[in-house]
Structure formats: C-alpha cells, structure tokens
Amino acid sequence: MSGMKRNRQYPAYTQVELNQQKPPLLRHIILPLILLAALPFFQMTASALFHETAIAPILAPGKATAQSAEETRPQALFNRGNFSMEEQDYAEAAAIFRQIEESGHASGPLFYNMGISYLYLDSLGLASFYFHKSKAFRESSERARDGVATVERIMRTRGTFIPQLPWYAFHDWFLFHMNHLAWIVWGLVLINLGVIVILAGWLWRPDRRIAIAGMAVAIFGIVQVVVTISIAVWAGGYRQGVVVENGIPVKPAPDLVVDQDLSPDLAYEAYTVTLDKRLSSQHDGWVHIRLRNGISGWIPDSAVRML
Numbered sequence: 001m002s003g004m005k006r007n008r009q010y011p012a013y014t015q016v017e018l019n020q021q022k023p024p025l026l027r028h029i030i031l032p033l034i035l036l037a038a039l040p041f042f043q044m045t046a047s048a049l050f051h052e053t054a055i056a057p058i059l060a061p062g063k064a065t066a067q068s069a070e071e072t073r074p075q076a077l078f079n080r081g082n083f084s085m086e087e088q089d090y091a092e093a094a095a096i097f098r099q100i101e102e103s104g105h106a107s108g109p110l111f112y113n114m115g116i117s118y119l120y121l122d123s124l125g126l127a128s129f130y131f132h133k134s135k136a137f138r139e140s141s142e143r144a145r146d147g148v149a150t151v152e153r154i155m156r157t158r159g160t161f162i163p164q165l166p167w168y169a170f171h172d173w174f175l176f177h178m179n180h181l182a183w184i185v186w187g188l189v190l191i192n193l194g195v196i197v198i199l200a201g202w203l204w205r206p207d208r209r210i211a212i213a214g215m216a217v218a219i220f221g222i223v224q225v226v227v228t229i230s231i232a233v234w235a236g237g238y239r240q241g242v243v244v245e246n247g248i249p250v251k252p253a254p255d256l257v258v259d260q261d262l263s264p265d266l267a268y269e270a271y272t273v274t275l276d277k278r279l280s281s282q283h284d285g286w287v288h289i290r291l292r293n294g295i296s297g298w299i300p301d302s303a304v305r306m307l
Helices: 002-021 024-086 090-102 108-120 124-134 138-158 166-177 180-204 208-235
Strands: 238-243 272-276 286-290 296-300 304-306
Touching (some): 024 090, 090 108, 108 124, 108 138, 124 138, 124 238, 124 304, 166 208, 166 238, 166 272, 272 304
Antiparallel strands (some): 238 272, 238 304, 272 286, 286 296
16 A cells, blocks of 8 residues: 555656656757856846945945934934923923924824923913824823813813804714715715615516615615715815914904904804815915804914814
8 A cells, every 4th residue: 555655656756857857958958048148137136236235334324323313303302391391391391392393293192292281381272282183193092182171171260161062063073073985985885785786686586675675775875975075075175273362353354353342252262163264265364263152253363273
C-alpha cells in the first residue's frame, strides 16, 4: 500500500520536472538572449537604487528632525497652557491655546481647555463657542456638554438665558444634526430592496401582492431620497453661531439706528443662533440671525463666531 502511494505521488512530481526540462531551445538559447537584452535595464535599476540608498541617509535625519519639531511644538505649547491653568493664569493659558489653534491644529481637549480658560475669564461667549467646538470630538464630547450646561446655568443666574422653543429645536435638528448622507443611503437601500421584491413577485413566485409591496417599498425609498436631498440643499444655506459680545441689539435692518426707548431685542453673550447665509451675503459686515425663541434680525458679524 505504501508503495502504491509513492507511485501515485512520484509521477506527479516528475511530470513537473519533465515539463520544465522539455524545451531545450527555450532553456539554452532563448533564455540567455532575454537575460542579455535585459542586462542594461538591471544596470540602470541598480544604479538608481544605489543613488537612492546613498542620498537617503543624508536627507532622512533632517526631514525626521523637522517632523519631530513640528509634532512636539504644539504638544509643548499645550503643556505650557495646562501649566498656566494650574497656576490660575487663565489669560496666559488662553493666549497659548489660541496660538496652537491659529497654527492650524485642532482637537477636542484643546478646545475644551480653551472653553475652561474663557469661563474663568468670565467670557461666556467664547467659553460656549469652544465648548460647542469640543463637542464635535468623541474624546471630549461628554465633558464639552457639561461645559455648555455650566454656561447655561450661569446665564440663568444672570437672567439672560432663553429656552429654545420646540418648533425651532425641531427645525434646527433638520438643519444641523440630521445625518443627511445616512438617510440618503437608507433610501437607496429601500429602493433596491423594493426592486428585488418586485422581481420576486413577478418571476420567482408570481404574486400580485408581493409586487405591490415591493412597489410601495421602492416608492417610499424614492420619496425619502428626494426629501432628504431637498433638506440637505436647504440646510446648506444656514450655519450655527455663538454670540461673543454682550447686549447686541437685534436690528430689523442693517445700519438702522435703533431708538433705545423702543427696548429693542438684545442678543446676549453665549446665545446660540442660526445664521442665514443667503441673506447675510447681501450685506457686508452684517449677519442675519434667528434666536432660540424665534426672534430674527441683524447684528454685526464681529459679534458672532460661526461653528
């Protein structure tokens, strides 16, 4: 039995050997010619590799040093800012953190620490602005929400807090918090699922009810995609912002002189507002806003920071 197994395996192995040895013309004439023709190419490749290897050690250390300095500088500044916070020098800490931000770096902890610094400096507008920016980062979102809640508690004690009306909360969810891409993808999934059900109702198991159900699913998916795209286009004309100055009159028209006796509506520091980009683009230096309670009007663009 063992001899039979060897006989079965041995021919298969020798067959490969024989196939490789069969064409003597290919082995003794053509292959040497191919290798001879390819020799200049191998020489050029080896020369290029040699030059790369020779130059790389000269360039690599300098490049690595530059990258190392670029990476460690923001971290060193961040550590200095944290030390200033521990020393309760919040103005210095805010200046250092702002330097990191202006250099193009962004992170949740950076914006959160900036919010804390401005909170201790009693600049509620900038504190709320940076807490809202920190909410966009997963590692700091929970603490940032607590920071926003702290700002709102302070506003309540000062009598400047206004609650958001349910209709405008619903409106802003569609504008800023709805995941438009996910809704479009799910609509496309429903369309394809409906088509599959229709085909199943016609071909695999002919049943009019199955086909009608598939049509209903596909139509629902089409409506969802169309409505979501319309909402996404509509939302592109709006942005959220935070008021960073205190007691700004909300004017019914830009450059309008407001009579103080009329008690105009005021936008207080740390108010979150909805900006109409289309209307704002019509007047330089002014932005059209809507407050959380539905009051709308114009304020100087220097008084608000866009999120």
